[in-house]
Structure formats: structure tokens, C-alpha cells
Amino acid sequence: GAGVSQSPRYKVAKRGQDVALRCDPISGHVSLFWYQQALGQGPEFLTYFQNEAQLDKSGLPSDRFFAERPEGSVSTLKIQRTQQEDSAVYLCASSLVEAAAWANVLTFGAGSRLTVL
Amino acid sequence: AQKITQTQPGMFVQEKEAVTLDCTYDTSDQSYGLFWYKQPSSGEMIFLIYQGSYDEQNATEGRYSLNFQKARKSANLVISASQLGDSAMYFCAMREGGSGGYQKVTFGIGTKLQVIP
Numbered sequence: 001g002a003g004v005s006q007s008p009r010y011k012v013a014k015r016g017q018d019v020a021l022r023c024d025p026i027s028g029h030v031s032l033f034w035y036q037q038a039l040g041q042g043p044e045f046l047t048y049f050q051n052e053a054q055l056d057k058s059g060l061p062s063d064r065f066f067a068e069r070p071e072g073s074v075s076t077l078k079i080q081r082t083q084q085e086d087s088a089v090y091l092c093a094s095s096l097v098e099a100a101a102w103a104n105v106l107t108f109g110a111g112s113r114l115t116v117l
Numbered sequence: 118a119q120k121i122t123q124t125q126p127g128m129f130v131q132e133k134e135a136v137t138l139d140c141t142y143d144t145s146d147q148s149y150g151l152f153w154y155k156q157p158s159s160g161e162m163i164f165l166i167y168q169g170s171y172d173e174q175n176a177t178e179g180r181y182s183l184n185f186q187k188a189r190k191s192a193n194l195v196i197s198a199s200q201l202g203d204s205a206m207y208f209c210a211m212r213e214g215g216s217g218g219y220q221k222v223t224f225g226i227g228t229k230l231q232v233i234p
Contacts, residue, residue, distance in 0.1 A: 031220060033222060035224075041226060041227070042208055042224040042225055042226040042227045043162075043208070043224045044224075045221070045222070045223065045224075048220060048221070050220070055220070056220075056221070089160065091162065093162070093222075097220070102146075102148050102149050102150040102169065102170070102212045102213060102214065102220075103150050103167065103169050103212075104150075104212070105152065105164050105167060106152070106162075106164070106210075106212075106222060107164070108154075108161065108162035110160065110161055111160055111161075113160075
């Protein structure tokens with residue numbers, strides 16, 4: 001696709017419900033990142049994929065958070081038994097990984113705003 | 118230690134004036150990239166400018182320039198001729214990691230810029 005697509009854009013969940021957030025990166029983008037952005041804060045790293053391999057999940061706040069990218073394209077972030085502190089915008093970003101990989105620009109999706117009541 | 122430090126929570130600038138947004142970073146990598154993103158109230162993250170650790174010249178993109186001082190580990194964003202549409206949150210970010218392997222992209226907490234007519 002032309003850009004990074006995230007769905008749903010808005011999700012309201014009752015405390016204790018499970019939610020799944022989807023990210024469809026730019027075609028051909030090998031790297032995929034998930035970030036959590038609380039109101040008025042900067043994006044906080046959650047997890048990183050290179051193709052289907054999850055190379056870093058150190059930012060996932062608890063074992064209620066799980067991410068996958070089984071075929072190296074679309075990724076899903078799942079949050080089980082949601083809590084109020086999970087309320088945030090979840091941003092997905094993708095990029096190429098080429099030589100001089102540190103130069104590759106992240107392209108972000110519009111985000112999924114999760115509100116847990 | 119914080120990887121990215123932005124010490125200005127909020128800044129005001131008069132329309133048509135220039136403004137500098139501060140960013141310092143911490144890394145032991147030799148190869149890294151520094152990025153600035155803009156996030157308007159609508160929420161999307163917009164890439165503005167990139168500076169590589171090996172680049173000897175400061176990056177420029179239209180009205181945006183990056184004042185890169187490697188020895189001081191600073192990467193300040195300069196916006197010239199401010200416009201009302203520049204009012205937004207601005208995030209400094211750093212990408213570390215070599216090609217073909219682990220990548221890390223860390224963001225600062227942001228600076229809220231308000232342009233006054």
C-alpha cells in the first residue's frame with residue numbers, strides 16, 4: 001500500500017476485555033515497530049520485527065501484551081485482560097532495512113487510540 | 118541514562134521568526150541516525166529531517182535545518198521563518214543498530230511549539 005495502515009482507529013474496551021490492533025506496513029518494508037504513546041508523552045518502544053522475526057520485545061509492559069507478524073507483512077498487537085493504564089495511542093511504523101540501516105526513515109501509521117473503561 | 122533528552126517542554130515563537138528546539142542524545146554506537154518528527158494535534162507523525170552520524174555537513178530540508186554537534190552529542194532542530202502551521206509537538210529520535218540485525222529507535226518526550234501571530 002501507499003502508506004502504513006492501522007485499524008481500528010478508535011477502540012473502546014471494557015476493563016478485562018481482549019483487544020487486537022492491526023498494522024499493515026508499506027509493501028516491502030522489512031522493519032516494523034510498535035510504540036505506545038500516552039497523552040502528552042513521546043512514543044515508547046514496545047517491540048520490533050524484522051520480517052517475521054521478533055528481534056526485540058523488551059518494551060512490552062507485561063505478559064498481557066503480545067505481538068506477531070507471522071508472514072512478515074501484517075502485524076497484530078494483542079492486549080489481553082485490558083486495564084485502564086493500557087489507554088493510549090498505539091503507533092505502528094515501518095521502514096526498509098538497507099545498508100546503512102540507521103539511515104532508514106520510519107513511516108508511521110495514523111495510530112489506534114485505545115480507551116479502556 | 119536517557120537516550121534522547123529534550124529539555125524544553127514548551128516553546129513560543131513569533132510568526133516569521135526562527136526557533137531552535139534542543140535535543141541531546143546518548144549512544145556508544147559509531148553508526149547512528151538522528152531524526153526529527155512533527156506531530157500536529159491531528160496525531161500523525163510526520164518525518165522532517167535526518168542526520169547521519171558520519172555526515173560532516175548539517176542536514177537541511179527547506180525551512181528545517183539540523184545543528185549537529187557530534188562531540189557534544191546534540192542535534193538541535195532549527196525552524197526558520199516560522200508559520201502558524203508549525204504549531205505542533207516535535208520529537209527527536211535516534212536509530213541505532215547495524216544492517217541485517219537488531220535495530221532500536223528511541224524518541225524523546227517532545228517539545229510543544231506554539232507559533233504566535
